[in-house]
Amino acid sequence: MSNQRQAPSGILGFPIVPFNENGNIEEKGLIRNIEFLLDNGLEAIFIACGSGEFHALSRKEYERLVELAVSVTDGRVPVYTGVGGNVSEAIEKAQISEKHGADGYLILPPYLIEGEQEGLYEYYKAIIQSTELNAILYQRANAVLQLDALQKLVEFPQVVAVKDGVGNNDLNIELTQTIGNRIAWLNGMPMAEVTMPVYIPLGFNSYSSAISNYIPHISRQFYEALLKGDKQSVNNIYEDVILPINRIRKKRKGYAVSLIKAGMEIVGLPVSRAVRPPIVEVEHEHYNELKAILKKALEKYPPNKKVSL
Numbered sequence: 001m002s003n004q005r006q007a008p009s010g011i012l013g014f015p016i017v018p019f020n021e022n023g024n025i026e027e028k029g030l031i032r033n034i035e036f037l038l039d040n041g042l043e044a045i046f047i048a049c050g051s052g053e054f055h056a057l058s059r060k061e062y063e064r065l066v067e068l069a070v071s072v073t074d075g076r077v078p079v080y081t082g083v084g085g086n087v088s089e090a091i092e093k094a095q096i097s098e099k100h101g102a103d104g105y106l107i108l109p110p111y112l113i114e115g116e117q118e119g120l121y122e123y124y125k126a127i128i129q130s131t132e133l134n135a136i137l138y139q140r141a142n143a144v145l146q147l148d149a150l151q152k153l154v155e156f157p158q159v160v161a162v163k164d165g166v167g168n169n170d171l172n173i174e175l176t177q178t179i180g181n182r183i184a185w186l187n188g189m190p191m192a193e194v195t196m197p198v199y200i201p202l203g204f205n206s207y208s209s210a211i212s213n214y215i216p217h218i219s220r221q222f223y224e225a226l227l228k229g230d231k232q233s234v235n236n237i238y239e240d241v242i243l244p245i246n247r248i249r250k251k252r253k254g255y256a257v258s259l260i261k262a263g264m265e266i267v268g269l270p271v272s273r274a275v276r277p278p279i280v281e282v283e284h285e286h287y288n289e290l291k292a293i294l295k296k297a298l299e300k301y302p303p304n305k306k307v308s309l
């Protein structure tokens with residue numbers, strides 16, 4: 001752990017968890033996934049979060065994933081883990097993350113139940129205080145903090161960022177205007193590239209990138225074009241890559257994960273399409289649609305190292 005109270009910034013890598021034909025974790029595939037993200041300049045590794053099928057991991061698997069992510073990353077960028085759900089299990093996972101040298105964790109929503117703001121505050125507080133690691137609060141589903149609760153939570157030095165997965169920009173403006181630079185603001189919307197042009201002016205300078213698991217150089221070109229104000233390149237990448245992939249992603253529930261695995265397989269990374277319930281694999285027709293988009297995209301936006309289709 002770097003021990004810095006600094007949020008990761010830039011394009012954030014969210015590896016998947018590859019499974020073999022017996023349904024067990026395929027470690028070689030995961031190591032390749034993390035190395036690929038690092039080789040392509042991703043600025044942080046978030047292990048065992050939503051795209052890492054957090055919901056479907058055993059405690060033992062979780063611990064192994066954290067251990068592997070920290071050792072493969074080897075201090076090159078910060079490593080964050082997913083924690084959340086049941087409070088006592090979240091605290092146990094926070095402690096596992098600390099024991100293995102992670103830099104922090106992304107706190108996912110409590111399991112199923114909805115809570116009032118006081119209840120959400122207590123949920124986050126219990127997890128934040130359970131270790132000295134950095135904490136990123138994930139606005140998502142049944143866990144959406146309003147200004148008062150968030151203002152109290154940012155008094156804990158561990159809290160370094162909020163990751164928005166809800167897309168309520170009325171609320172985001174209220175939060176960013178009032179809390180400002182005390183914490184960092186991360187765009188964690190589904191396929192965050194889509195909304196990044198709207199988020200940058202609000203102070204969200206970083207985003208989680210699902211597509212960086214297979215076309216990181218295109219996400220990077222898009223981000224750089226956005227930061228430079230190069231509208232033509234932004235429009236081209238939207239039309240050629242981001243919007244077509246996002247249209248497929250919206251066709252089935254769970255494609256937030258399974259479409260990443262399909263994309264990785266298509267570009268030749270050693271990852272199978274296998275997923276755990278309730279997520280389902282990408283349908284044949286959608287797989288072929290993704291393959292056609294990627295073929296054209298890689299011709300127009302070739303990576304430095306050749307990827308053949």
Ligand SMILES: O=C([O-])C(=O)C[C@H](O)[C@@H](O)C(=O)[O-]
Nearest residue numbers: 014049050051190191208210
């Ligand atoms: O928890 C997670 O895995 C994420 O939030 C990362 C995803 O890549 C998310 O940004 C998405 O669904 O595109």
